[in-house]
Amino acid sequence: MSEKKISVLIIYTGGTIGMIQDPETGALMPFNFDHLLDNVPELKRLGFLISSIQFEPPIDSSEIDPASWIRLVKIIADNYDTYDGFVVLHGTDTMAYTASALSFMLENLAKPVILTGSQLPIGMLRTDGKENLITAIEIAAAKENGFPVVPEVCIFFQNHLMRGNRTSKISAENFNAFRSLNYPALARVGMHIRYDNNLINKVRVPKPLKPHYLMDTNVVILKIFPGITPQTVDSILNIPHLKGVVLETYGTGNAPSKPWFLDMLRAAVARGIVIVNVTQCSSGSVQMSLYGPGNKLAQAGIISGYDSTTEAAITKLMFLFGHGLSSEEVKDRMRLPLTGEYSTQHLEDQIEA
Structure with missing residues (x-):
């Protein structure tokens, strides 16, 4: 009997990673998420069952608010038992806020929720989006002795996996747009993904996920x-x-x-x-x-x-x-x-x- 394939759900909220350039105006416009998969045929070679859900319409990250976080929590909670890990594609401007909020709103989280995005659209020649997406999926799917390697909310960006609620955006232009300056990276990525297991929040006794949907903006x-x-x-x-x-x-x-x-x-x-x-x-x-x-x-x-x-x-x-x-x-x-x-x-x- 063959082993059950690892499954990952990609949630596309919007942002640069899923945008194309309007040939007439030169402005970046969101496109249907199906194009993202078309532009990254390498995803098929990972060997995982990959599904996707997208916000309709996609949201620029400057428009993200607590209602968007609640929507994300609901999607993750509704699909929690079906998938081994989750990748959230998100614009960079408010990604650190979303990662921080999700870390509190997903109580008892025992599976990876990896946020990533890009500084250049994934369809552009020099994009950082492909590597960020592929590596985020690998991290979301990673298991050791049957348990997720990184059972927490993280941001992966340009070779660094960082705890989501320790991370800030530090650059509007560079590919290394995010850093966790007060807490070391949970993993560094080169030829291999090297995890620092001493820094990762490990789940000793898994409990049922307890999603929270209440936020006060006062x-x-x-x-x-x-x-x-x-x-x-x-x-x-x-x-x-x-x-x-x-x-x-x-x-x-x-x-x-x-x-x-x-x-x-x-x-x-x-x-x-x-x-x-x-x-x-x-x-x-x-x-x-x-x-x-x-x-x-x-x-x-x-x-x-x-x-x-x-x-x-x-x-x-x-x-x-x-x-x-x-x-x-x-x-x-x-x-x-x-x-x-x-x-x-x-x-x-x-x-x-």
Whole structure:
């Protein structure tokens, strides 16, 4: 009796990887997903059962919103028992947000969900799309002793497999558009795919997938900059129905110590708004105990986002508030990693401090 073939479901949401150039205007336009398979005949040589579902119409990644994430979760949940792994083709601009959101919304995930895309359309001569797609499918199908090698939400881009909620887009033009600067790559791809099993979230006892469909968008990102005015901060912190703020600060979590600024933060916290401190730097961690300005933020009731990306912090707030948790409950859960979105060593260091 022949072994059952490994099956992978490709979900095409939109984005550059599935676009062609209009010969008259030169503009990139989405085309039917069937063309993607026509342009990558190598897929037939992988030996997997590959099926596809596409968003109709395809969505440019700048248009992606929580409704799109809910749609993706529903597709994965509905097909979870049928396929061994999933590949999500997605535009690059918001891919890190989608990967972060899915990591929270797919509780008990025990199969690979690999997001990928490209900087050039797959039909173009120098495209990076073919290699990204083929390798993402191989990773989604990879098993060891009958178990998936990478049972988590990841982004694969230009030779790096990265945990989805640790990843950010770093370039608008280069093929190495994404990096996970605070957590090492889960796999590096050259002639072979070399996994680092010590870094991958392994599933010890598989549980039924628990999909979540509730997200609350009453959150905002507030980026500190020299010369920020009281009017700017006041207008943001007093947005009607606001529940959560990701505060992008300098360095290790520092911000101005002006009385008006700290007073506004304290007042917002007193109203039940959860404010999470993340660094504007590409890499590194918030350590509010290190310098005086950071200390004052902690005293004002701001909580640390440790080495979370902005994408992970904002989608985690949406996820937690979406499930009706109180401000205190959200604070408690923001202080603990749900799916490896920040390094626990930073948590231990700050508890000791």
